[in-house]
Amino acid sequence: xxxxxxxxxxxxxxxxxxxxxxxxxxxxxxxxxxxxxxxxxxxxxxxxxxxxxxxxxxxxxxxxxxxxxxxxxxxxxxxxxxxxxxxxxxxxxxxxxxxxxxxxxxxxxxxxxx
Amino acid sequence: xxxxxxxxxxxxxxxxxxxxxxxxxxxxxxxxxxxxxxxxxxxxxxxxxxxxxxxxxxxxxxxxxxxxxxxxxxxxxxxxxxxxxxxxxxxxxxxxxxxxxxxxxxxxxxx
Numbered sequence: 665x666x667x668x669x670x671x672x673x674x675x676x677x678x679x680x681x682x683x684x685x686x687x688x689x690x691x692x693x694x695x696x697x698x699x700x701x702x703x704x705x706x707x708x709x710x711x712x713x714x715x716x717x718x719x720x721x722x723x724x725x726x727x728x729x730x731x732x733x734x735x736x737x738x739x740x741x742x743x744x745x746x747x748x749x750x751x752x753x754x755x756x757x758x759x760x761x762x763x764x765x766x767x768x769x770x771x772x773x774x775x776x777x778x
Numbered sequence: 779x780x781x782x783x784x785x786x787x788x789x790x791x792x793x794x795x796x797x798x799x800x801x802x803x804x805x806x807x808x809x810x811x812x813x814x815x816x817x818x819x820x821x822x823x824x825x826x827x828x829x830x831x832x833x834x835x836x837x838x839x840x841x842x843x844x845x846x847x848x849x850x851x852x853x854x855x856x857x858x859x860x861x862x863x864x865x866x867x868x869x870x871x872x873x874x875x876x877x878x879x880x881x882x883x884x885x886x887x888x889x
Contacts, residue, residue, distance in 0.1 A: 695875065706881040707822075707876070710886040712875050766812060769821025
């Protein structure tokens with residue numbers, strides 16, 4: 665597509681429920697990133713996918729968080745047993761390569777855990 | 779610890795005025811520095827990109843400066859417009875894929 669597409673744009677869920685956030689990157693972009701943006705905080709790195717390489721999961725805050733990227737394209741971020749502190753905007757970005765090309769960000773998914 | 783600090787946290791100016799946003803960083807090694815604009819409810823969009831050898835980079839009414847010796851950058855907005863109201867995020871890239879983001883400056887331009 666023309667840009668990075670994320671869905672849903674807004675998600676309200678009850679504490680303890682599982683949620684899935686979807687990211688559709690720009691076609692041809694081999695690198696895909698998930699970031700979390702909490703109110704008043706900078707963007708927090710979560711996970712990085714590059715082609716067929718093993719993803720860098722070092723930013724995932726707990727084992728309740730997982731992500732996969734199927735076929736080198738669409739990615740899904742899953743949060744199990746959601747907690748109120750998971751409330752944030754989850755941003756996905758893609759780029760042509762690791763460093764030299766800037767990220768293109770999606771509009772994010774605003775997750776609210778009540 | 780790699781950090782990027784921005785000031786002020788928020789700023790209100792009148793339309794047509796100029797303003798300057800500051801960014802100090804401690805990231806090392808350093809590959810390049812970017813300024814992003816993030817409108818409410820949208821993802822960040824890149825404004826400028828500078829390597830350590832560049833001192834200034836302009837993009838329309840936006841001019842970014844970089845002093846790699848003091849590890850400081852600034853973003854100057856000239857003749858502000860209402861549409862400039864947004865958060866401006868300073869991002870430092872240490873050379874791998876893990877961008878280091880500042881917490882941003884929230885700018886409000888009033889008519």
